[in-house]
Amino acid sequence: MDIRVFLLAISAITVGLVELVVGGILPVIAEDLQVSIATAGQLITVFALVYAIAGPVLLSLTAKIERKKLYLITLIIFFFGNVFTYFSTTFALMMTARVLTAVSAALIIVLSLTITARIAKPNQRAKALGYIYMGISSSLVLGVPIGIIITNAFGWRTVFLCIAILTVGTILLISMFFDKIPVGKVQPLSEQLKSFANIKIVFAHLATMFMLAGHYTVYAYFTPFLETTMNLSSSWISAFYFLFGIAAVAGGALGGSFATRIGSQKSILIILGLFSISLFILPYSTFSLPIFIIVMMIWGALSWALAPAQQDYIIQTDPASSDIHQSFNNSALQVGIALGSGVGGVAFSQTGSVTSMPIVGGFIVIIAFVCAAISLSLSTQKTNKKAQSQQITGRIQ
Missing domain, CATH: 1.20.1250.20 (MFS general substrate transporter like domains)
Structure with a gap:
């Protein structure tokens, strides 16, 4: 299997962590931002809605941008979204940060799938895409307990700082191991x-x-x-x-x-x-x-x-x-x-x-x-x- 597929799977894990990690630490976030648990839960709702809309829309709007360049730009935006989350002191700022990370996460996941389909050999394509989906699913279900452990030890904001640090590592790996990827037919x-x-x-x-x-x-x-x-x-x-x-x-x-x-x-x-x-x-x-x-x-x-x-x-x-x-x-x-x-x-x-x-x-x-x-x-x-x-x-x- 092409090592680049595993790098894209790692990227999918990093990006996937940010969505539902909030679910396990809702009471802590709600208390810190001085909102109800139900209100804090909308941080998940808004993220998912923005994510659902942004994926196919951004893929069409960015169709003419070279894929590696677009991937790195989007990862950088995702990095700043998590840093923004770390420094958010109000619910409004937190919600704004969630929108920013949702938009960038949606495009990263879609690009991970489309790039994987292009770089994998035809007889390994299904298996390669399976690694990406495994990365997505594992981050969604295992990110919550990891977030709880980090929150208990260092506070909930540290969770997003850790995701930002992981994003930097992903940016470096993509920069090193990927050549330019021409735009395909979108x-x-x-x-x-x-x-x-x-x-x-x-x-x-x-x-x-x-x-x-x-x-x-x-x-x-x-x-x-x-x-x-x-x-x-x-x-x-x-x-x-x-x-x-x-x-x-x-x-x-x-x-x-x-x-x-x-x-x-x-x-x-x-x-x-x-x-x-x-x-x-x-x-x-x-x-x-x-x-x-x-x-x-x-x-x-x-x-x-x-x-x-x-x-x-x-x-x-x-x-x-x-x-x-x-x-x-x-x-x-x-x-x-x-x-x-x-x-x-x-x-x-x-x-x-x-x-x-x-x-x-x-x-x-x-x-x-x-x-x-x-x-x-x-x-x-x-x-x-x-x-x-x-x-x-x-x-x-």
Whole structure:
């Protein structure tokens, strides 16, 4: 495997850390900035929304800029965004810094995927892209416990200073090991949007969005949930996040094997159904620490088990436009994170109880299940929509 692929994966890990690390230290940030936990939770919501929009838009706007130069410029912006976060003394400044890091992070991840696809050998392309996705997923789930440990030892601001330092290292590595990368063919955003004429793909994106929304209705506020229901100390909470992260990373691998064995379409419905059930059970398992750990790890494993089956399904459904749809599916994931953290904040504010959030999340995942079922039913119908989709992809090409 080309060493540059691993460098891009390292970059993806560095960038991915900044998004959800806030979730594990929300109470500390809220107290320091003198806002409520629900308000502090919007730091996740805004980041995800900006990230979802910025990726495809910036990729089109920067289509004529040499890729290595663009990558380094974006990393530098990301570095200053984290330094800005470190020095933010008010919630408004913190929110501004989050927007800056979200915009740069979105472009870095999209560039990491597109550059990897270009530099990897054709027979290793899928595996190479898998390393990038592994970097993204591991940073999202393991960044939270790491952030808690650093916060407990040195304060929450140090978390972002560490990410800034890691970014400097990434800048140096990219500068040293990458030659100039010529611009490739990037489709205009207007052409990318035409791919949404494929309705069955749209419902697949909606399934991703609502699944993540249900998940982050709980996960974005998992720290106050553990503090309230389990009376856990910060060290125990960090341990729980590590267990969750390990389960989530393992779930991605198990989800891929599951989809290979029984097929992507069946896997999608089974995983979504079990995921919804795990959320409904979660608040009723807190009476016993061992039982709660088991339920939590099942929830964690299922949270990333859907991704391999969903990506495979999208490629099977519309191979010609799969790259575009993978990009939009990533945006749907981010919208789901934003929606879930926003809904979780509202549920927490209105009810004043963290135990209500898993129930709300479970119902949102049911919506994801319905969207997936609609998508799967449409994909089996022999209509002229397939011809229409081929016409659209022909115009895109």
